[in-house]
Amino acid sequence: ICSLPYYVSGEIPSQQSLIKHTPESLKQKYGIHAHTGCRALKILPWKRQLLYKDTDNRTQSSLDYDKLVLATGYKPHLPHLGKKVKGLFTVSRLEDGIGLVEALEASSTVVVVGAGYVGLMIAEALKKRGLSVTLLEQGDQVYPLVDVDMAQLIQTELEYNGIFIRLKHKVTNLETIGGKLKAFRVGRHYFDCDLGLVDIGVVPNIQLADESG
Numbered sequence: 001i002c003s004l005p006y007y008v009s010g011e012i013p014s015q016q017s018l019i020k021h022t023p024e025s026l027k028q029k030y031g032i033h034a035h036t037g038c039r040a041l042k043i044l045p046w047k048r049q050l051l052y053k054d055t056d057n058r059t060q061s062s063l064d065y066d067k068l069v070l071a072t073g074y075k076p077h078l079p080h081l082g083k084k085v086k087g088l089f090t091v092s093r094l095e096d097g098i099g100l101v102e103a104l105e106a107s108s109t110v111v112v113v114g115a116g117y118v119g120l121m122i123a124e125a126l127k128k129r130g131l132s133v134t135l136l137e138q139g140d141q142v143y144p145l146v147d148v149d150m151a152q153l154i155q156t157e158l159e160y161n162g163i164f165i166r167l168k169h170k171v172t173n174l175e176t177i178g179g180k181l182k183a184f185r186v187g188r189h190y191f192d193c194d195l196g197l198v199d200i201g202v203v204p205n206i207q208l209a210d211e212s213g
Contacts (some may be wrong), residue, residue: 004097005118008104009125015098032138039077043068070209074202085174087181087195091122100197104129107194111135111184113171114199115142120154122197123163133163134191136184136202140178166191 006012023034041051041060050063066132076090089100108131115137127133135142135158142158143150144164155165166186175183175190183190 002090004094005121005125007097008091008101008122009128011128011131015094018094019095040072040208043208045212057061072208074207075200075205076198077203078198085181086179087193088174089195089197091118091197092201100195103195104130104131108132109134109193109198111191111193112199113184113196113202115139115144115165115167116199116201117143117145120158122199123158124161125198127161127163134193135163135165136169136186136191137165137167137169140167142167 002017003012004029005017007015007087012018021034023036026032026034030206035052038052038054039058041053041161043050048065048068049066050065051060053060074075074092076092089103090096104126110131111134112119112128113136114210115123115135117205119135119137120143123133123135141148142155143151146154161166169186169189171184171186173185174181174196175185181193181196183192185191
């Protein structure tokens with residue numbers, strides 16, 4: 001995810017440059033057998049077994065284990081914006097960045113929700129692509145991890161480069177037409193856009209563990 005903003009900005013021209021390893025290189029260098037295109041379905045602890053599905057041929061198989069490490073990562077936190085809307089993006093996976101770049105071809109106005117690290121990086125990247133960028137943050141400063149004086153320096157630099165920043169603006173809803181994002185709503189105000197990106201945090205992806213007891 002750290003290099004995705006540079007792919008979005010065009011500084012990294014090829015998505016292949018973002019891929020560090022392939023199943024072949026993992027096997028050759030580390031002796032790891034990577035099963036790509038497979039979705040873990042269920043853990044059977046009493047059998048020390050993992051059920052999984054090959055998403056290409058849709059066949060189901062199992063793997064036996066002595067020890068099992070769950071590294072299912074995280075998913076974007078979208079409390080009231082979680083409905084599927086065309087033109088609404090998060091940036092958590094390589095596929096997200098690829099989809100975002102493809103959508104930029106027909107876009108000129110973007111709203112970024114969340115002024116954390118990723119939100120700031122993506123806002124900068126989008127501006128470098130020549131888009132009109134508005135950044136909405138519900139807090140009273142950008143990049144809440146730093147002190148106020150540092151945040152003000154960051155905000156000044158962003159605004160100097162043409163990014164519109166609105167603090168204390170908590171998104172309350174989305175406006176759509178025909179299933180496509182048209183605007184973010186903040187109270188009585190609307191921020192129109194061709195596409196939007198939301199980065200307001202993440203939550204652990206524990207669905208597999210929950211379903212397996």
